[in-house]
Amino acid sequence: xxxxxxxxxxxxxxxxxxxxxxxxxxxxxxxxxxxxxxxxxxxxxxxxxxxxxxxxxxxxxxxxxxxxxxxxxxxxxxxxxxxxxxxxxxxxxxxxxxxxxxxxxxxxxxxxxxxxxxxxxxxxxxxxxxxxxxxxxxxxxxxxxxxxxxxxxxxxxxxxxxxxxxxxxxxxxxxxxxxxxxxxxxxxxxxxxxxxxxxxxxxxxxxxxxxxxxxxxxxxxxxxxxxxxxxxxxxxxxxxxxxxxxxxxxxxxxxxxxxxxxxxxxxxxxxxxxxxxxxxxxxxxxxxxxxxxxxxxxxxxxxxxxxxxxxxxxxxxxxxxxxxxxxxxxxxxxxxxxxxxxxxxxxxxxxxxxxxxxxxxxxxxxxxxxxxxxxxxxxxxxxxxxxxxxxxxxxxxxxxxx
Numbered sequence: 001x002x003x004x005x006x007x008x009x010x011x012x013x014x015x016x017x018x019x020x021x022x023x024x025x026x027x028x029x030x031x032x033x034x035x036x037x038x039x040x041x042x043x044x045x046x047x048x049x050x051x052x053x054x055x056x057x058x059x060x061x062x063x064x065x066x067x068x069x070x071x072x073x074x075x076x077x078x079x080x081x082x083x084x085x086x087x088x089x090x091x092x093x094x095x096x097x098x099x100x101x102x103x104x105x106x107x108x109x110x111x112x113x114x115x116x117x118x119x120x121x122x123x124x125x126x127x128x129x130x131x132x133x134x135x136x137x138x139x140x141x142x143x144x145x146x147x148x149x150x151x152x153x154x155x156x157x158x159x160x161x162x163x164x165x166x167x168x169x170x171x172x173x174x175x176x177x178x179x180x181x182x183x184x185x186x187x188x189x190x191x192x193x194x195x196x197x198x199x200x201x202x203x204x205x206x207x208x209x210x211x212x213x214x215x216x217x218x219x220x221x222x223x224x225x226x227x228x229x230x231x232x233x234x235x236x237x238x239x240x241x242x243x244x245x246x247x248x249x250x251x252x253x254x255x256x257x258x259x260x261x262x263x264x265x266x267x268x269x270x271x272x273x274x275x276x277x278x279x280x281x282x283x284x285x286x287x288x289x290x291x292x293x294x295x296x297x298x299x300x301x302x303x304x305x306x307x308x309x310x311x312x313x314x315x316x317x318x319x320x321x322x323x324x325x326x327x328x329x330x331x332x333x334x335x336x337x338x339x340x341x342x343x344x345x346x347x348x349x350x351x352x353x354x355x356x357x358x359x360x361x362x363x364x365x366x367x368x369x370x371x372x373x374x375x376x377x378x379x380x381x382x383x384x385x386x387x388x389x390x391x392x393x394x395x396x397x398x399x400x401x402x
Contacts (some may be wrong), residue, residue: 010355012327014303023047023232025149028030041258041262042259044255045252045255045256047261048199048248048251048252048255049252051180051248052245052248052249052252052399053152055229055241055244055245055248056245058241058249059238059241059242059245062234062238062241062255064239065230065234065240066231066234066235066238069227069230069231069234072227073224073228073231075154075225076220076223076224076227077224078130080217080220080221080224083213083216083217083220084217086213087210087213087214087217090206090209090210090213091210092369093206094203094206094207094210097199097203097206098203099203100199101196101199101200101203102200102269104192104195104196105196107188107192108189108193108196109190111185111188111189111192112189114184114185115182115186115189118178118181118182118185119182121178122175122178122179124181125171125174125175125178126175145281175367190347252389253388253389253390256388256389257341257342257388260338260341260342260388261341263321263338264364269317269318269319269320269339269340269343271399272315272398272399272400273318273345273385273394273397273398273399274315274317274363274364274399275317275398275399275401275402276306276314276315276316276317276345276347276381276383277306277308277312277313277314277315277370277381278313278315279402280402281306281401281402282306282307282308283304283305283306283307283401284305284306284307284380285301285304285305286301286304286305286393286395287301287302287303287304287391287392287393287394287395288300288301288393289301302391303346303348303382303383303384303394304382304383304384304385304386304394304395305380305381305382305383306380306381306383307379307380308370308379308381309379310351310369310370310371310379310382311351311368311369311370311371312369312370313366313369313370314335314347314350314366314367314368314369314370314381314383315364315365315366315367316345316355316361316362316363316364316365316367317339317345317363318339318343318363319339319360319361319362319363320337320338320339320340320345320360320361321337321338321358321360321361322335322336322337322355322356322357322358322359322360322361323336323337323338323344323357324336324357325353325355325356325357327373327374327376328348328374329375330348330374330375331346331348331349331362331374331375331382332348332349332350332371332372332373332374332375332376333348333349333350333351333352333368333371333373333374334346334347334348334350334354334374335347335350335353335367335368337361337367342387342388343385343386343387343397344385344386344389345383345384345385345386346382346383346385346386347367347368347381347382348374348382348383348384349370349371349372349373349374349376349379349380349381349382350368350369350370350371350373350381351368351369351370351371351373352368352369352371353367353368354366354367354368354369355367355368382395386396
């Protein structure tokens, strides 16, 4: 995908360059043999350029929106992930609180049962105490003088009093212990109830917090859905604009072709092109995709690089007309020759020009001197062959290497 996009951008840049050259040529030759070309075709070309610029601006805006959309969506997804983690943690805490509350309810139930048992025992002991007190009262009030006549035994009466007192004391001790135990159980039940109330209050707060987090999650999920919908629309708009730009490119190429037909009524060069340097040729780089030595970007190298010393003569590879002499970013000092209606040759990183703009040149004629201007890592000639403005592999058009 990246390579296709780079190829498209490179092709587009190449065609725009061709448009600039043709437009400059049309202005240069106003009074010459293209006076009639400046009519509808030149106007159509200008209109197509304006439409292309508008489309390019729209494409840049859409791509900016796509980038912002992706950034916002990524931020929301990150927040959603954090919210999901908080909700999971809150739900775990709720489960733990619920388990603690249930355990306290069991303790309260158990403690209540124990208190009820102690209360029943307390009532029973209280009744036993009353009986023992009553018995002791009766035993203590026996008429000792009447015991012999009643067949009673004084020792037995005293033993009975002692026995009743012992029972009464034992009941009193047990009653005291039961009371203490019941009070302890009451204290436990109060503490359990207070703890349960606290946990229930915390549980209620956690429920509210979880509900708020869930609302936030729903809102962010809706926002993500909205951004996804907008992103799909932006992508569709990007594809539509790109398709329009492709059609505009085709239209520009067709206009250039028609202009070239009128500017250069002759046919394309016959036979192979001559090499643009004399003598032994040292090819240092070929046509194709590569990592640019200056920008370090993966992009199309649209021609051949030939190593040569500064000031080496550059010759025309075929008859043609010089259509551009000037400086262009990357190429440095540059010259272009139109050969017939479809072929253009390009020469970059020059030192100076020998041929002039609009000059008719012949095969083998010196048109410039080489150098190292523009984006270059050393002295060499950059040579391109373009057909209808599109860069092609020069090796397919050149004669055998000398």
